[in-house]
Amino acid sequence: MGRQPCCDKLGVKKGPWTAEEDKKLINFILTNGQCCWRAVPKLAGLRRCGKSCRLRWTNYLRPDLKRGLLTEAEEQLVIDLHARLGNRWSKIAARLPGRTDNEIKNHWNTHIKKKLLKMGIDPVTHEPLQREASTTKTSSHADHSPESDNGHHMQLSENNGTTSSENSCSPTENFSGDESHLLDNICDNDPLMSCLWGNETSLADASWEFPAAGQNFDNVGLPSWDENCAWLLECQDFGIQDFGFDCFNNVEVNTFNALEMAGNKH
Template identity: 55%
Template sequence: MGRQPCCDKVGVKKGPWTAEEDKKLINFIVNNGQCCWRTLPKLAGLKRCGKSCRLRWTNYLRPDLKRGLLSHSEEQLVIDLHARLGNRWSKIASRLPGRTDNEIKNHWNTHIKKKLLKMGIDPVTHQPLVDNHQQQLVSSSSSSSSSSSQSAEQLPRQPQQNLMIKDTDDDNKNNNNGVPAPMNSQQESSWSSSSQITSTENSCCASGDGDESLLLDSICSDESLILNSLWLDDTPLVDALWDTTTPTSCLLDCQDFGIHDFGFNSFTDTDEQNSLQTLKMEDKTHYHIV
């Protein structure tokens, strides 16, 4: 009945990945593609849970990942998307090519959350923070006010304003006391085809830092990307591009995605297998073929 367990827990290594383990994982996926995560560790000679391998690959080793802090524009887009999607990090991440859900989640918790609080904006509701007195009034007048911020966080909501991250504390003048109401699917649907456009465009265009803002504009102005895929079509951009379900597609995509940037130098059809077997790791994130 059912399938075999993903890993037998016994003898499975945990904790930080070593360079050697990274090398094994990369070599295996480059040569064989992403097949079955359960069997991958064994085949790749890793004493890791398949789940751990998948996480390591998707969050850290994938060659199409960007590294480094999120740009201002990316940050703005994250806020905008978070206002609609809540903590659905994977969905948010799918709109930011090269970024992972984990990375965005971390950035949200360590940077954006604090910035919003500093600006007097509730990072959960994306509404201006209400003081204690007002909070009491709101909670006493609302029958469903017992719902925690966590539950509210799970639901998409319509932004009442366009939030712009500022490095300074000024311009905290929008003090609507609106309580965000969770939308039903019908509301989501209708909203997705109307007010979302305005909100997205506004927030994107308001960001003004040169190339990044141009990039963001191009992302935001793509209605099929923002509207259709956000609510109707969940095909992730990054995953669709980096499909390694087969060895062939894996190798092709490696090249398409500038695997050289990742550290893989060019390889030929004839010697690629041998070359990749001798991948040499210089540090945690740099690999090259010798």
């Protein structure tokens, strides 16, 4: 009869994660790798739902995360991808290494939306607002989807504010359909997109996988995580910056910062 419940919901902690919890989660994934999230809280000694553990890991603790504001290039890419994909944040995030869907979604809602509106562009349809107003008479936005915007999306350009309609790929961007053709179009018309879409398979297939114990990050150009992390965790209480170390790569520093921030909060 079906599966066992994910968590009993009773005695499950909610709210912000503490440094201690982060430590436990990191330690667990270090030694066991990413396995079934349902088992993680129990095995890691966390009073959290597996879902919550996964979220914490993917959005905050993952060592390959970039932090800080999106760069201009990233922002432009998000806008472009949003015009093509709509609110499919996970798909968009897959094109921006080191960024999470949550982060992109937040950035969209807090920054990009306003920016587009200021420029007179509808953030939903990527159409100019005036033209938008006239077209709404015949079609509703409620059902807006990448398939329905006919590819006449606006591209944010601080330089000239021109649209990219002319040089963007066309219409009916149904990714499940003739995707290879679509990707060709995108790549042909946009160098940045070309670069990213060029790695389509690797990016798309490279669901973030933490190496199991004994493996290291050599294949992704990262240092051996489990070698570093033991003392990393021990050091978190001091704060890495206090050491004046600048020899860490971003990955390690990010993890330090994450832990430190969590530690400072509590």
